[in-house]
Amino acid sequence: MSAMNQAPREQGVFITFEGPDGSGKTTQIARLAEWLRSAGTEPVLLRQPGSTGLGERIRATLLDSRSEGTIAPLTELALMFADRAQSIHEIILPALTDGRTVLCDRYTDSSEAYQGAGRGLGTERVLALHRALCDGLQPRLTVLLLPDVDAALDRARLRNLHAREANGSDENRFEAEGEAFYRRVHQAYAAIAQREPERVHMVGDGDIETVAARVRAIVQQRFPALMHSVAGV
Numbered sequence: 001m002s003a004m005n006q007a008p009r010e011q012g013v014f015i016t017f018e019g020p021d022g023s024g025k026t027t028q029i030a031r032l033a034e035w036l037r038s039a040g041t042e043p044v045l046l047r048q049p050g051s052t053g054l055g056e057r058i059r060a061t062l063l064d065s066r067s068e069g070t071i072a073p074l075t076e077l078a079l080m081f082a083d084r085a086q087s088i089h090e091i092i093l094p095a096l097t098d099g100r101t102v103l104c105d106r107y108t109d110s111s112e113a114y115q116g117a118g119r120g121l122g123t124e125r126v127l128a129l130h131r132a133l134c135d136g137l138q139p140r141l142t143v144l145l146l147p148d149v150d151a152a153l154d155r156a157r158l159r160n161l162h163a164r165e166a167n168g169s170d171e172n173r174f175e176a177e178g179e180a181f182y183r184r185v186h187q188a189y190a191a192i193a194q195r196e197p198e199r200v201h202m203v204g205d206g207d208i209e210t211v212a213a214r215v216r217a218i219v220q221q222r223f224p225a226l227m228h229s230v231a232g233v
């Protein structure tokens with residue numbers, strides 16, 4: 001069995017959402033979940049890092065250490081995979097074994113883009129950890145929301161400006177990480193999509209409804225059996 005394919009022991013469909021910060025993943029996952037429910041499929045939703053008890057503690061630690069600047073890149077990578085291994089064990093595998101549809105906000109591609117490329121740790125190291133710790137579990141479909149890089153950076157700057165004007169704080173990680181980091185993340189995502197065109201479907205810029213319709217079309221085309229009763233798709 002190839003580590004890049006979902007193992008046959010799981011009956012459910014595993015779908016991940018990926019993209020740089022500010023790409024609108026969270027909104028699009030909610031939209032797809034809503035649509036699946038209307039089609040008679042109740043999905044299991046989770047985010048990484050997070051979602052398990054341990055995962056939420058890892059998430060809080062990561063976000064604190066990041067803002068304090070105290071976390072070493074390799075530690076960050078290790079914690080991302082610790083979180084992932086736990087959510088595979090506690091949530092993803094049991095749900096797939098039960099035949100459920102799982103929608104996951106970020107997975108190993110995020111580690112490849114952020115730690116591998118962004119922090120410069122390299123793709124190979126990330127993929128080796130994936131093989132070692134993720135039980136060969138790869139999504140059947142990854143929806144990659146990849147906006148035009150310059151437009152996204154412009155939007156991020158604008159959001160930062162508004163946030164600073166509104167509450168004096170700089171909540172946006174673009175500025176904390178820097179533009180070069182964001183560009184490396186973006187480029188890594190594009191490379192992953194090129195490397196694995198079967199799994200990764202890239203969805204470009206558009207308003208929320210346009211993107212949601214594109215995502216639905218991909219899911220419907222890939223998994224027609226999930227659409228038990230959807231009308232007017």
Ligand code: TYD
Pocket residue numbers: 020021022023025026047048049080105106107108110111112114115173
């Ligand atoms: P989050 O607030 O969930 O961001 P978003 O809403 O954009 O998904 O924070 C998750 C952050 O963690 C985000 O900056 C990406 C980062 N991350 C990694 O660096 N590596 C990983 O493996 C994962 C899963 C997330």
